[in-house]
Amino acid sequence: MSNKNSIYGIILLTVIWIILRESIDYLTVIIGVIVSICCIYFCRKLIPLPKTPKIKFLRFMIYLLFLFGQVYTAGFFAIKVILTDAHIEIVEIRTKMSSMFFKTILVNSITLVPGSVSLGLQGDKITVLWLQQKTKDACGESIEKADEILIGKLQRMLIKAER
Amino acid sequence: MVLLGDIIIGLGTLCILIGIIGFVKYKSFYTRILVTTKIETVGVITIIIGVAVRHGLSFFSLKVLLLMIMMIIINPLVSHVIARCAYLTGYKADGKIKDNNPYENSEEN
Numbered sequence: 001m002s003n004k005n006s007i008y009g010i011i012l013l014t015v016i017w018i019i020l021r022e023s024i025d026y027l028t029v030i031i032g033v034i035v036s037i038c039c040i041y042f043c044r045k046l047i048p049l050p051k052t053p054k055i056k057f058l059r060f061m062i063y064l065l066f067l068f069g070q071v072y073t074a075g076f077f078a079i080k081v082i083l084t085d086a087h088i089e090i091v092e093i094r095t096k097m098s099s100m101f102f103k104t105i106l107v108n109s110i111t112l113v114p115g116s117v118s119l120g121l122q123g124d125k126i127t128v129l130w131l132q133q134k135t136k137d138a139c140g141e142s143i144e145k146a147d148e149i150l151i152g153k154l155q156r157m158l159i160k161a162e163r
Numbered sequence: 164m165v166l167l168g169d170i171i172i173g174l175g176t177l178c179i180l181i182g183i184i185g186f187v188k189y190k191s192f193y194t195r196i197l198v199t200t201k202i203e204t205v206g207v208i209t210i211i212i213g214v215a216v217r218h219g220l221s222f223f224s225l226k227v228l229l230l231m232i233m234m235i236i237i238n239p240l241v242s243h244v245i246a247r248c249a250y251l252t253g254y255k256a257d258g259k260i261k262d263n264n265p266y267e268n269s270e271e272n
Contacts, residue, residue: 019226019229022222023222071204071208072205075178075205078197078205082181082188082201086194088191088194107243108239108243111240112239114205117243118239119247120247120250129193129196129246129250
């Protein structure tokens with residue numbers, strides 16, 4: 001772990017310590033910093049942060065907000081599907097992301113959005129379990145557009161966040 | 164703020180109720196896991212936001228929001244692992260079990 005990442009880690013852990021201690025006096029902050037330094041020191045070999053690619057912070061925050069909105073949009077659609085008639089499909093979609101870090105974020109985002117759970121990531125291929133509304137044409141057209149429906153917008157926003 | 168918080172908590176509870184209806188309604192494993200993922204994400208996040216709104220800006224709200232962040236990170240991983248385990252075992256979308264493993268001859272990471 002680089003020095004810059006260590007400092008970010010210490011700040012984050014100290015903030016969590018203050019929240020859990022429910023006080024912000026000097027003693028709490030000092031003990032928090034010492035405990036955080038110890039944690040980072042002993043775990044430095046376990047956290048592979050130097051491999052993390054550079055991220056455009058603001059774009060990434062916009063992505064997280066968009067993902068939060070998507071969770072609710074997909075949630076309301078899932079309610080409709082659950083109350084009518086559900087149909088599940090295992091589809092394979094391809095991602096354009098190059099870095100493994102962003103691919104992992106994309107796959108986790110797919111699982112976080114209600115109505116889809118990722119089953120595997122192999123190279124550029126993502127296997128997704130997909131909840132759909134049952135239709136007469138057995139969702140044939142939807143499967144062809146699965147890439148766009150499942151990861152289209154998320155992927156475009158994530159590419160913008162990649163530096 | 165208390166009333167608004169109560170309304171948001173009520174909406175979250177309604178989401179969980181619909182999820183439970185779906186869980187009882189569908190018998191397929193994959194449909195059930197998709198429905199329970201919905202309960203975890205939308206329902207629980209809404210309830211946590213409701214609790215935070217109800218208590219205003221305090222350490223308690225920050226603790227609850229910290230819990231929400233943890234859940235947002237951990238939930239997809241748990242759902243993914245359970246679903247993947249069934250998929251690798253050979254469980255198909257129609258509820259039948261395949262004889263062969265889909266990754267038997269591939270170099271899956």
